Amino acid sequence: MKRVFAFIAFFITMMSAALQPMNSFAENNSDSTNIPAESRLAITYLCGSDSVILTATLSIKKGDNTLALENAPIEFTASNGTICKLLGKAKTDQEGIAVVKVVSAGLPGDKDGMVAYVAKFAGTGKYPGAEASLNAKPAKIRLFFSIEDSLRILKVTATQKNEKGEEVAIPKETVLIYVPRLFSLLKIGEIALDETGTGTLEFPKEIVGDTLGNLVVVAKIEEHDKFGFVQGKNVINWGVHKQYYKAEVPSRELWTPIAPLWMIITLLVMLAGVWAHYMYAVYELVMIKRLSKKDKPLF
Amino acid sequence: MELQQKNPLKEFAPQLEQTSIQGYAWIIFLLAVIGLGVYAFLQQVFHGHEVTGMRDNVVWGVYIVNFIFFMGISYAGALISGTLHLFKTAWRKPVIRMAEFITVISLLIGPCFILLCIGRLDRLPYLVLFGRIQSPITWDVIAISTDIFGCFIFLYLAVLRDLATLRDYELLRLPNWRKKLYKTLALGYTGTPEQQQRLNRATDIMAAMVISIAIIVYSVLAWIFSVTLQPGWHSTIFGPYFVIAAVYSGSAVLILAMWVFRRVYHLEAYITKKHFVAVGVIMLVLAAFFGYFTFSDYLTKWYGSEKNDELLIQLLFKEFYWPFIISNYVGVLLPLLVVGIARFRTITNITLTAIVVVISLWLNRYIIVVPTLESPYLPIQDARPEWLNYSATWVEWSLTAAGVAVFCLLFTLASKFITIIPVSGIEGEEKKEDVLI
Numbered sequence: 132m133k134r135v136f137a138f139i140a141f142f143i144t145m146m147s148a149a150l151q152p153m154n155s156f157a158e159n160n161s162d163s164t165n166i167p168a169e170s171r172l173a174i175t176y177l178c179g180s181d182s183v184i185l186t187a188t189l190s191i192k193k194g195d196n197t198l199a200l201e202n203a204p205i206e207f208t209a210s211n212g213t214i215c216k217l218l219g220k221a222k223t224d225q226e227g228i229a230v231v232k233v234v235s236a237g238l239p240g241d242k243d244g245m246v247a248y249v250a251k252f253a254g255t256g257k258y259p260g261a262e263a264s265l266n267a268k269p270a271k272i273r274l275f276f277s278i279e280d281s282l283r284i285l286k287v288t289a290t291q292k293n294e295k296g297e298e299v300a301i302p303k304e305t306v307l308i309y310v311p312r313l314f315s316l317l318k319i320g321e322i323a324l325d326e327t328g329t330g331t332l333e334f335p336k337e338i339v340g341d342t343l344g345n346l347v348v349v350a351k352i353e354e355h356d357k358f359g360f361v362q363g364k365n366v367i368n369w370g371v372h373k374q375y376y377k378a379e380v381p382s383r384e385l386w387t388p389i390a391p392l393w394m395i396i397t398l399l400v401m402l403a404g405v406w407a408h409y410m411y412a413v414y415e416l417v418m419i420k421r422l423s424k425k426d427k428p429l430f
Numbered sequence: 431m432e433l434q435q436k437n438p439l440k441e442f443a444p445q446l447e448q449t450s451i452q453g454y455a456w457i458i459f460l461l462a463v464i465g466l467g468v469y470a471f472l473q474q475v476f477h478g479h480e481v482t483g484m485r486d487n488v489v490w491g492v493y494i495v496n497f498i499f500f501m502g503i504s505y506a507g508a509l510i511s512g513t514l515h516l517f518k519t520a521w522r523k524p525v526i527r528m529a530e531f532i533t534v535i536s537l538l539i540g541p542c543f544i545l546l547c548i549g550r551l552d553r554l555p556y557l558v559l560f561g562r563i564q565s566p567i568t569w570d571v572i573a574i575s576t577d578i579f580g581c582f583i584f585l586y587l588a589v590l591r592d593l594a595t596l597r598d599y600e601l602l603r604l605p606n607w608r609k610k611l612y613k614t615l616a617l618g619y620t621g622t623p624e625q626q627q628r629l630n631r632a633t634d635i636m637a638a639m640v641i642s643i644a645i646i647v648y649s650v651l652a653w654i655f656s657v658t659l660q661p662g663w664h665s666t667i668f669g670p671y672f673v674i675a676a677v678y679s680g681s682a683v684l685i686l687a688m689w690v691f692r693r694v695y696h697l698e699a700y701i702t703k704k705h706f707v708a709v710g711v712i713m714l715v716l717a718a719f720f721g722y723f724t725f726s727d728y729l730t731k732w733y734g735s736e737k738n739d740e741l742l743i744q745l746l747f748k749e750f751y752w753p754f755i756i757s758n759y760v761g762v763l764l765p766l767l768v769v770g771i772a773r774f775r776t777i778t779n780i781t782l783t784a785i786v787v788v789i790s791l792w793l794n795r796y797i798i799v800v801p802t803l804e805s806p807y808l809p810i811q812d813a814r815p816e817w818l819n820y821s822a823t824w825v826e827w828s829l830t831a832a833g834v835a836v837f838c839l840l841f842t843l844a845s846k847f848i849t850i851i852p853v854s855g856i857e858g859e860e861k862k863e864d865v866l867i
Contacts, residue, residue, distance in 0.1 A: 422622060
C-alpha cells in the first residue's frame, strides 16, 4: 500500500514538473501592490479630406504588467504657440483608447501651418497624469478615376495650404494605395508624386468588390515628418462582383433550410433502431413485473 | 432457509450495513474537495470565464479534456462490461459490476464539464429550439442523451437479480426505507424460468446495444474535432483512435477500481491476481492498438509536411515535450513491458501501470486540444500576448478535482447500495469455482 502511495506522490511530482512550462506565464504575471503605477499616454493622428482624427491610448504600467485604463477622461487641444484651442474630450474604452474627430478648417497653425496637438490625462488619486503631443500640418489627398485606352487609371493629387490659405501641391512624395479587406487594408500599389503633386497608377482588375463591384480605394501618406498620416478615399465600381454562395439544395452548411436527406435518414434509422431496442428491454422489465404477480416465488 | 445460509450475501453484508470511521473520513474528504469545486464554480458564475485560462483563441481547455476523459472511461466501461457479458467470459463476475458503475457514473460527470465550458448557459435551450441536424454538436447531444438512457437500462438489468437477492435476504440489517427501495426496484423478480429467460434476453440485447452505442457515441465525439480543418484534428482515423483511447483508459480505471475495492472490502478471495492479469492483458492489447493509431496519425501528418501540421508537431516536441512523451511513449510502452513480461506481472505493478496509463491518457487529450488551439490558421490580431497561450487556473483545477471527487463519491455510495461483486450468480460451490477461475 505504501509503495503505491509513494509511487503516486512521485508521479504527481513528475507530472507537475512536466506541466510547469504550461503554467509559467501565469506565475510571471503576478501583481505586486507595492510597485508605483506609471501612466503612459500615446497620441496618433490621421488627416482626412476635411477632418482630423486624434487617437490617444492610455495604459498603466505597474511592475512587469501593462494594462489599459478604461473610462479615463482625455482632453485634446491644438495650438500654434500663442493660441490654444480645445478640440474635445473623450473617455477611454476598454482598450484604453479615446478618439476625437474635428474639422480641419480653423485649426490654429503657426506661420508654416504646423499645428501642435496635445492629449492630456489629468490623473486620478490612484494613477498619475500623463501628456502626449505631436506636430503636423494638415494636408489633403484626392483620388480620381478614369479609363484611358481601356486601362483603368487611378490619379492621386496631394495638396497643402500655404501661408495665404491657398492650396498648393505636395511634390515628390510617395502615396500608398490600399483597399480595405476583412481584417486590414490590402496594399495594391504605390504612387510617386511628381512636381505638381500628381501621380497615377494602373488599377488592377482582379480585386473583389461588393456584389455591385464597388471598391473603397484608400490613398495614404504614412509617417511623414511634416504631414504625419494623411488619408484620402473614394469609391469606384471597378471590383470583381462578389458572388455570395447560396445553397440551393440541402448541404452540410448550418444555414441551409434542411439537412441533407441521407443525414436525416441515417439519424432516424439509427435512433429508431436504438430506441426500439430500449423499448423492448423496458417491455421485458414490465413483463417480469407482471409475471411476479401470477408466479409463485422460488425463494 | 438452507439457501439463505449458503447465500454469499452473508459475506458481503457488512459492506452494505456498516461504514467504518475511515469510510466516513473518506466521504468527508471527498465532500471537502467537492466544496472547493462549488466555490470555484461560484467564482466562475459571478466573474465569468475570466477566472479560467480560456480566452478568445484558446476557447477549450481542461474542461473539455475532462469531458473527453470521463466520456471515454464511460464508453470503456460499457464496452468492457457488454463484451464480457456477451462472451460469457468465465472470470467476468468480480469485475463486471465495477465496469457497469464506471459506465454510468462517469457518464453523469462528463457532460457537466461541457456545461462549465459554455459561456452563455442561458442560451443552452437554443440547442434544442434551433438545433441543426447538420451540426456535430447536435449529433453529440443526441448521442450522449441516448447513451445515458441505454447505460441506465443496462445497469438496471444487470443489478436486478442482486436487488431481488437483497430484498429476500432477511438477515440484512438495513433501514426499512432501503428494504422497501430494494423491494420496489426488484420488480417482483423471483427467478422463475420465464422471468430469467426474459431478463437474459433483455440483458443480451442491451449488452449488444451499449457496445454499439459506445462506439458510435465516442466516434461522434471524435468527429466534433476531425470534421474541422484544424491541424492535428482533421484526421480520418480520429473516430477509431478515440474509441481505442477510451477503452484503453477505461481498462486502466477498472484496474484501479479493482485494486481499491479489493483492499477496502477485503475481496482478495474474489478478485485475484488472475483477474488483474486478465484485465491487464486487455490493457496491453489496447496499448498496442493505441500506440499503432498514434504512430499512424503522426507519421502521416509528419510525412505529408503540410505547413500547419509541421508547425504543430514542432510545437508538440518543444513546448509540450513532456506531456507528449508521457502520453505517447511512457503510456504505451509501460503496459507492454509490465504486463507483457511475466516476471513483472504482479498486482501492484499492474496497478501502478494503470495509474500511469490514466494520467498519460488524460495528457493525451490535453495535447490533442490545447496545442491545436494555440496555433490557429488566421494570425491573431490585437490580442494580448498572454491570451495566445493557455494556462489552466486554480478554478479549473479545483473543478477538475471536484469532478474526480464526485466520481469517487458516487462509486463509494453505489458500493454501499449494492454489492460491488454480483452475488446472485455465485451461490454454491460450483459457481464460486467459476468466479475464482
